[in-house]
Each structure stands twice: as structure tokens, then as C-alpha cells.
Amino acid sequence: MGELEYLVLNEEIDIIGITETWWNEENLWDTIIPGYKIYRKDRAGRVGGGVALYVKDNVESNEIKILSESTCSIESLWIEIPCSNNKKLAVGIYYRPPDQDSDTDIEMLREIREATKIKNSIIMGDFNYPHIDWIHVTSGREAEIKFLNGLNDCFLEQLVQEPTRGEAILDLVLSGVQDQVQDITVTGPLGNSDHNIITFNIPVVGRTPQQSSTLAFNFKKGNYTKMRRLVKQKLKGTVTRAKSLKAAWKLFKDTIIETQLKCIPQIKKHSKRPKKESPWLNHHVKEAVRDKKVSFKKWKSNPSEINRKEHKHCQIKCKHVIRKAKKDFEEQLAKNSKRNNKMFLSTLEAGSLLKNLWVP
Structure with missing residues (x-):
């Protein structure tokens, strides 16, 4: 999530789609990105898979259901957002596992068909059709031919x-309206992913101030x-029995949230929200992310083995630098929590703490 947060802070991104989240009910706090609303569909019953959409707070959005009933477990998620032309746009995201059976493929296409009937739609996701020739829009595989049809x-x-x-080309962007999607760019992967990032513009998305x-x-x-007195009374003898x-x-977090409502006054905010950097975002992180981007561009323009290895090295280094920066910040925050209550509580409120942070 660290590199994703960095990307969000440095780019004007309204909607973020993620496939293969591998999330479950334990992934709550560590999926939060301040300033964004999250929609997610985790894979049920087994690990892997899953899809998610982050939507910026100033873009009105709500989740919609395309199929009222389905006999298959399609890994998809749909939201609806308003457009500047007073119409609605449906945005869908899919993850199709490589071993998905034909019945689920049929149901997936049925859902896409229904969505395009009722809404102006944009669809993105990892569909895992590696043999399709997208220049000539052909394939020799039966499942891929059915998808193209x-x-x-x-x-x-x-x-x-x-x-x-x-x-x-496994990750696709689908649209039925000419020029609805513009400026498609494929850039280097996020974190340790082996899939590249796709960015594009939707000119008609409506935003509120x-x-x-x-x-x-x-x-x-x-x-x-x-x-302090209320927290001490509430937690006395209970944490050690957890x-x-x-x-x-969870007990500690709930206690903090409950007591801050009693002890910290609230005010109404009307001012524009300035762009904030995550407190762990230091110059080492910025440098590592920049080096990773540069190495990807170099490898893309000259796909030699040396450039591939250099990019892989930068990718691994970037992950470690971000992980260290977040860990150092959390340890320092925990160490200073008694002396700097305001910093700790504001960080907790913003959702910047990872779920495994523990303050002794």
C-alpha cells in the first residue's frame, strides 16, 4: 500500500482499480487511503483474487449490482458515478482467474452485457487472455474467441x-463510446507486482468542490x-486477558475512539483540504520511487537483460525503502505516544496506522 499512497499523493487520480487484492476480513485499517472511499469484493472461501475500487471523496459514487441473481462467483465490482453531462457512468472492474471455468465465463459476459444495456460503461481488469492478438482482434483459443464475440x-x-x-496484454480497458477514455498509458508495476499500471482519463467525470x-x-x-484516566480505567486488566x-x-483501538469522543471537542470544517503527504514519506522513498520509474522507462525503450535486472533491483529496493520508512515512523510514533498524544490521535484518525501497530 505504501507505493500506492505515494502514487495517489503525487497524481490527480479520481478512481483506482486493483485486481488480485488477496484481502480478507482481517484487512481493514491497512487498506485505508485518506481522501478516498473504498469499495471491495474479497474472494470468498479461499485465498487470492479479489477486486477493489478507490474513489476520491469529491467524486460522488455508489456501488451498484448488475445481476440480481448469479449461479457463479464472478470476481467483479461495479460503481456508478455522475458525469458532467448530467448522465451516469458505470465503472466495472474484473479479475478473471486463468483457470476460470466456462460457466463462469458465460456469466461474466452476461453481466457485462447487462451493464452495457442499462448504463454507459467503462470496464477494466485482469482478464487473463494471453493469446488474443489485440491488433487484429483474433485468437485461436475457443474461450478467447467467445470473449471477443x-x-x-x-x-x-x-x-x-x-x-x-x-x-x-492481460489487463484491459473496455469502452463502448468513442473518446470516452483518453490518454491511455502503461507504466511500470506497483510494488512487487508483475503487472504494469494502466492510467487513463475520463473527461466526463463530474466532481464536487x-x-x-x-x-x-x-x-x-x-x-x-x-x-488518560478513562483509557486506564477501561483497559485495566483487560488487555492482558485478550x-x-x-x-x-481491537480493544485498544475501540477504547481510544470511544474516549476521544468524550475528551476531544469537534469543530466543523468548511475550508478546502490541502494536499497532505503521509508522515512516513521521506526523501529516501521519493528517490527510490523515482529510480524505479526511470529504470522501467529505460528497460521499456531498450529491453536488454541488463536493463531488466536493473529495473528488478530498483523494484525490490523501492519496496524495502517504503517498508522501512513506514516501520520507522510507526516505531517512533509508538515511542513518543505518551509525550505526543496529538500526533498519535491525529494519525489514528487519518487511518495512517497499520493494523499491526501496537503501543505498549
């Missing part, structure tokens, strides 16, 4: 023309003496 029936055009994993009129805690005027570290953390 399904897209043709829905009048959908596939817009990605560069490889997204190795030499294959990015300002807040919600209640926010005024940490400067908090009664921390009272808060059955697991996860249960102890």
Missing part, C-alpha cells in the same frame, strides 16, 4: 495496446489528562 455483441472496444505482463463541511476533532483543545494480539489491538 461477447465484446463485439456489446459494441465494446478494447483500448490497451501495450503489454501489461511480459509480452501479453473539494471542501469539507464535516465534523473533525480539534486535537489542540483535547483534555488529555481526562483521556485471547490474541488482534483482539488486544
